Amino acid sequence: MAAEAKVDPMHQFTIEPLGGTAGWEIAGYNIAFTNSALWMLITTVVLTLFVAGxxxxxxxxxxWQMAVETFTGFIDNMLEANIGKAGRKYVPYVFSLFMFILFANLLGLLPLGVVGLHPFTFTSHFTVTGVLAVLSFAIVLVVGFWRHGLHFFSLFVPQGTPLPMIPVIAPIEFISFMVRPFSLGLRLFVAMMAGHVLLEVLSSFVIDGTNAGVGFGLLVGLPSFILMIGICALELLVAGIQAYVFALLTSLYINDAENLH
Amino acid sequence: MPQIAQLAETYSSQIFWLLIFFGFTFFVIGRGMVPRVMATVDARDAQIASDLAAAQAARDEADRQEEAWRTRENENRAAAQAVLAQAKADGAAKTEARLAEVQQSIDVRLAEAEARIGAARASALTEIEDVAAEAAQDIVARLAGVKVTKPAAAKAVKEALVHG
Incomplete structure (x- = not known):
C-alpha cells in the first residue's frame, strides 16, 4: 500500500472470492468463500480455541479458565440484571453474539498489514450486522408471542397511558419497535466502518506527508502518526463497547418480550 | 463504498457463511461449552458456600460446647460454694451450741456460788447478832447489874443493827 501513491480508505471493505470459489452457488444464490467468510472462519476458530481452553x-x-469464566459470568450477570432469573436460558445466545462480535472487531484491528496480510472486519458490513440484528429481533418476536400470545401487542401501549392518548402513542411505539433491528445493525456497522476509515485516512496522511518531503513529514505525518496511535487505542475500546452495546440492547429487547413492561 | 457497491453480488454469500459460522458458534460454543463452563462456576460457588456453611456450623458447635462447658463450670462452682457455705454454717452452729452449753454450765455454777455466798453471809449475820446479844447481856449485867434475858437483848441488838 505504501508503494501506491494514493491510499483508498474504502478498499479494505472490498469482498473478494478466494481460491476460485467465485462460482459456488446454492439454488442460484452465490456462496463464494470470500475474505469475509475467511475472517468469520478465523473468528470462529479463535473463539472456539479460547472457550475450549x-x-x-x-x-x-x-x-485461562478464569478469563473464560469472567466472560460467561459477565454475560450471565448482565442477563440477570436486565431480565431476571429467566434470563439464564438466553446466556448461550447472548454469549455467542457478544463474543463473536468482540472477536471479529478485535481480529479486524490486528496490524497484520505489517506482514502483508489484510485483516477484514466483517462487522463493518451491514449485511452481516443486519443478519445478527434480525436474528436478535426474531428471537424477541418469537419469545414475545410464545410467552404472551397476542397480548404481546400491549407492548405498544406503555403502562399508565391515558385512553385518548393510545391511538397516538401506539403507532409511535410500534415504529420505535420496528426500528430496533435497523438501529442495532447500523450502529455496529457504522462504528466499525468509521473507525477503520479514520485509521486508513490518517495512515494515508502519514504516507503521503512523508513522501512529500521531510518538512511535510514532520508537519503532517508525525502528528497524524501520534494521533493514529491514540485512535488505535480508542478503536480497541470501541470494539469492546460495540460488542457490549449489541449484547446489552439484545438483552433489553429480550426483557421486553420476556417480562412485557 | 463496497458494502453497497458489492451488495447484489455478495449478500447471499455473506449471509450464508455468517449463518454457518455463527450457527457453529452458537451450537458448539454457546450451547455446548458455555453451560459446562457455567456449571463449573456454579459447582465452585456451591462448594465455597457449603464449605463456608460447614465452617459456620463448626464454629457454632464450638460456641455451643464452650457455652455448655461454661454452664457446667458455673454449676460446679455454685455447688462448691454451696458445700463451703454449708460447712461454714455447720461449724458456726456447732460452735454456737457448744458456747451455749458452756455458758449454761457457767451460769449454773455462778448461781450455786452466789447462793453459797448468800448463805454464808446470812449465817455470818446471825452469828454476829448472837455474839452482839451476848455481849450486850454481859455489858448490861456488868454495868447496871441488871439481868437481861437473852431474847430481849437479841431484840435490842436487832433494832440497833437495823437503825445502825
Whole structure:
C-alpha cells in the first residue's frame, strides 16, 4: 500500500472470492468463500480455541479458565440484571453474539498489514450486522408471542397511558419497535466502518506527508502518526463497547418480550 | 463504498457463511461449552458456600460446647460454694451450741456460788447478832447489874443493827 501513491480508505471493505470459489452457488444464490467468510472462519476458530481452553473444569481455575469464566459470568450477570432469573436460558445466545462480535472487531484491528496480510472486519458490513440484528429481533418476536400470545401487542401501549392518548402513542411505539433491528445493525456497522476509515485516512496522511518531503513529514505525518496511535487505542475500546452495546440492547429487547413492561 | 457497491453480488454469500459460522458458534460454543463452563462456576460457588456453611456450623458447635462447658463450670462452682457455705454454717452452729452449753454450765455454777455466798453471809449475820446479844447481856449485867434475858437483848441488838 505504501508503494501506491494514493491510499483508498474504502478498499479494505472490498469482498473478494478466494481460491476460485467465485462460482459456488446454492439454488442460484452465490456462496463464494470470500475474505469475509475467511475472517468469520478465523473468528470462529479463535473463539472456539479460547472457550475450549477454559473448559478444564478445575475447581481452582487457572488464568485461562478464569478469563473464560469472567466472560460467561459477565454475560450471565448482565442477563440477570436486565431480565431476571429467566434470563439464564438466553446466556448461550447472548454469549455467542457478544463474543463473536468482540472477536471479529478485535481480529479486524490486528496490524497484520505489517506482514502483508489484510485483516477484514466483517462487522463493518451491514449485511452481516443486519443478519445478527434480525436474528436478535426474531428471537424477541418469537419469545414475545410464545410467552404472551397476542397480548404481546400491549407492548405498544406503555403502562399508565391515558385512553385518548393510545391511538397516538401506539403507532409511535410500534415504529420505535420496528426500528430496533435497523438501529442495532447500523450502529455496529457504522462504528466499525468509521473507525477503520479514520485509521486508513490518517495512515494515508502519514504516507503521503512523508513522501512529500521531510518538512511535510514532520508537519503532517508525525502528528497524524501520534494521533493514529491514540485512535488505535480508542478503536480497541470501541470494539469492546460495540460488542457490549449489541449484547446489552439484545438483552433489553429480550426483557421486553420476556417480562412485557 | 463496497458494502453497497458489492451488495447484489455478495449478500447471499455473506449471509450464508455468517449463518454457518455463527450457527457453529452458537451450537458448539454457546450451547455446548458455555453451560459446562457455567456449571463449573456454579459447582465452585456451591462448594465455597457449603464449605463456608460447614465452617459456620463448626464454629457454632464450638460456641455451643464452650457455652455448655461454661454452664457446667458455673454449676460446679455454685455447688462448691454451696458445700463451703454449708460447712461454714455447720461449724458456726456447732460452735454456737457448744458456747451455749458452756455458758449454761457457767451460769449454773455462778448461781450455786452466789447462793453459797448468800448463805454464808446470812449465817455470818446471825452469828454476829448472837455474839452482839451476848455481849450486850454481859455489858448490861456488868454495868447496871441488871439481868437481861437473852431474847430481849437479841431484840435490842436487832433494832440497833437495823437503825445502825
Amino acid at each position: 477454559g473448559l478444564k473444569r478445575q475447581m481452582v481455575p487457572g488464568r
